[in-house]
Amino acid sequence: MNSRSEIVVETRGLSMHFGGVVAVDQVDFSLHEKELRCLIGPNGAGKSTFFKCLTGQLKPTYGDVVIRDLNVNRAHSHEIAGLGVGIKTQVPNVFEGLTVHENIWLSARRWHDAKRARSLVEDTIERVRLGDIRRHTVNELSHGQRQWVELGMVIAAEPWLVLLDEPAAGMTHDEVQLTVELIKEINRTATLIVVEHDMQFVRQIAEMVTVFHRGQILIEDTMDVVSADRTVRDVYLGHKHQ
Numbered sequence: 001m002n003s004r005s006e007i008v009v010e011t012r013g014l015s016m017h018f019g020g021v022v023a024v025d026q027v028d029f030s031l032h033e034k035e036l037r038c039l040i041g042p043n044g045a046g047k048s049t050f051f052k053c054l055t056g057q058l059k060p061t062y063g064d065v066v067i068r069d070l071n072v073n074r075a076h077s078h079e080i081a082g083l084g085v086g087i088k089t090q091v092p093n094v095f096e097g098l099t100v101h102e103n104i105w106l107s108a109r110r111w112h113d114a115k116r117a118r119s120l121v122e123d124t125i126e127r128v129r130l131g132d133i134r135r136h137t138v139n140e141l142s143h144g145q146r147q148w149v150e151l152g153m154v155i156a157a158e159p160w161l162v163l164l165d166e167p168a169a170g171m172t173h174d175e176v177q178l179t180v181e182l183i184k185e186i187n188r189t190a191t192l193i194v195v196e197h198d199m200q201f202v203r204q205i206a207e208m209v210t211v212f213h214r215g216q217i218l219i220e221d222t223m224d225v226v227s228a229d230r231t232v233r234d235v236y237l238g239h240k241h242q
């Protein structure tokens with residue numbers, strides 16, 4: 001990470017309340033261009049809520065979200081996607097009755113003319129390694145394959161910023177390894193934020209890690225420092241601490 005490169009995502013005093021529950025609590029966060037940042041933390045720490053404030057799925061109670069100098073606080077998800085941001089949420093977002101090829105085609109065609117979309121689809125299907133099953137409908141696929149279809153839909157739009165919430169959730173060991181490779185490859189051309197609960201997965205991809213706990217940033221550092229941190233271990237093991 002180069003600290004002099006441009007900040008492309010920033011939050012200031014970002015808070016999200018659900019009634020009395022403070023899911024995200026005055027978070028100041030910034031991300032530089034071409035970073036691959038992992039957001040980790042135990043269940044209920046506020047990762048997905050923070051993520052949804054960035055993607056426009058939730059409107060923050062307080063504070064600001066700025067993407068490339070644009071305050072996107074009141075923006076809808078489709079407006080954020082229109083800025084060139086690729087989003088994969090925790091809830092699957094594929095067309096079950098359509099084929100792998102058709103799903104990726106629809107995503108590519110949404111942002112590009114037919115000629116460019118055709119070449120992007122071929123490229124993408126190869127990158128997500130779904131060539132053999134391109135004519136299968138999504139409802140025939142394994143859980144891991146469906147996740148890749150979704151990643152393919154994100155890639156096919158050629159986003160400069162990619163936001164992924166638990167991309168490896170529920171995958172087998174081999175599928176996780178392929179996902180690690182894919183995410184590193186995406187990072188060659190795009191800035192990424194990856195929300196992930198699994199530390200083993202994060203260890204393989206992350207440089208800088210932001211740890212959430214009780215809606216706040218507990219620590220932000222390299223994976224080596226974070227995984228050696230006593231407080232982080234306690235939080236993951238569910239110990240009480242002050």
Ligand SMILES: Nc1ncnc2c1ncn2[C@@H]1O[C@H](COP(=O)(O)OP(=O)(O)O)[C@@H](O)[C@H]1O
Nearest residue numbers: 018021023041042043044045046047048049050
């Ligand atoms: N839509 C919602 N309504 C009420 N409470 C919510 C909602 N979404 C999340 N929460 C609460 O906010 C807190 C953070 O949740 P979440 O962001 O999903 O955590 P994580 O993704 O880190 O597991 C939890 O206490 C959760 O129960």
Ligand SMILES: [Mg+2]
Nearest residue numbers: 047048049090
């Ligand atoms: Mg979550």
